[in-house]
Amino acid sequence: MLLLIAERVLAACPAPLHRTALRMAHAVRKGWWRLYRPQLTACRVLALDAAGHVLLVRHSYGSGKWMLPGGGIKSGEDPIASARREYAEEVGGALQGCAQVDVTRDIFHGAPSTVHVIVGLASGPVAPDRREIVVAAFHAPDALPEALASGLAEAIPHWLALYRADQNSSI
Numbered sequence: 001m002l003l004l005i006a007e008r009v010l011a012a013c014p015a016p017l018h019r020t021a022l023r024m025a026h027a028v029r030k031g032w033w034r035l036y037r038p039q040l041t042a043c044r045v046l047a048l049d050a051a052g053h054v055l056l057v058r059h060s061y062g063s064g065k066w067m068l069p070g071g072g073i074k075s076g077e078d079p080i081a082s083a084r085r086e087y088a089e090e091v092g093g094a095l096q097g098c099a100q101v102d103v104t105r106d107i108f109h110g111a112p113s114t115v116h117v118i119v120g121l122a123s124g125p126v127a128p129d130r131r132e133i134v135v136a137a138f139h140a141p142d143a144l145p146e147a148l149a150s151g152l153a154e155a156i157p158h159w160l161a162l163y164r165a166d167q168n169s170s171i
Contacts, residue, residue, distance in 0.1 A: 015130050040113035043083045044070040046159050047095060047122040053138035054156060055122060056145065057090060060134045067149040069133070073116065083118035091136045092127040095120040101162035117155075119163035 045068055047055040056066040069090045073082040080098045087095045098120035106113050128136040139145060141160060144153055 040108060040111050041073045041116075042070060042113060043073055043079050043086060043116045043118055044068045045083045045087045045095065046101075046117065046119040046156065046163070047087060047091075047093075048119065048160075049122050049138045051138075051140075053140050054144070054160075055091065055126065055136060055138050056148070057128065057133045057136045060132060063149065065147050065149045066139075066145050067152065069136070070115075079116035080118055083116070083120065087120075087122075090128065090133045092129070093122050093124040096123050097121045097167075099163055099166045101159050101166065117159055119159060 045055075047069065049055070055069065057069050058064060058066055069087055070083065071086040071090070073079055077085075079100055083098060084095045087093060095118075098118050100116055101119050102117040104115045104117065106115065122138075126136050126138075128134065141156055144156065
C-alpha cells in the first residue's frame with residue numbers, strides 16, 4: 001500500500017524531481033540487496049525494429065550506460081508478460097512475436113538474480129518517459145555504443161542467433 005501511494009505521488013511530480021527520487025531509491029535498494037541478498041527475478045527485453053536494430057536505453061539512475069529495457073518480474077507473472085509490461089512502462093511501445101531465449105543467473109549488487117531474456121519485435125513509437133528512462137534509441141547490432149553495460153556486447157549477438165533459430169524452427 002505504501003509503495004502504491006509513493007508511486008502515485010512520484011507520478012504527479014515534475015520529471016526532474018522524479019529522477020532525483022529514483023536515484024535516491026536506487027541507492028537504498030542497492031544497500032538493501034547487499035545486506036539482505038534477496039533472490040531477484042527479472043527480465044531483459046531485446047526489442048528489434050523492422051530493420052533488425054536493437055533498442056537500448058539509458059536510465060536516470062545507475063551507471064548511465066546503455067542497457068536493455070527490463071525490470072522485475074512480479075510474483076506469479078509470466079516472464080513474457082513481464083517483458084511486455086516493462087517495455088510498455090519504460091518506452092511506451094508494444095512488443096510482439098516474443099520468445100524467451102535465455103535465462104541467466106548473476107549477482108546484482110550482492111543479491112542473486114535470475115534474469116529471463118525475452119526477444120521480440122517493437123511495435124509503435126518509442127517514447128521514454130524521461131523519468132526512469134531518459135533516452136532510448138535503436139542501434140545496429142554490429143554498431144553498438146561503447147558505453148554499453150558489461151557483457152551486452154557479447155550477449156546480444158548470441159541472443160539474436162537464438163531468437164532467429166527459434167523463429168525459423170516455428171515456421
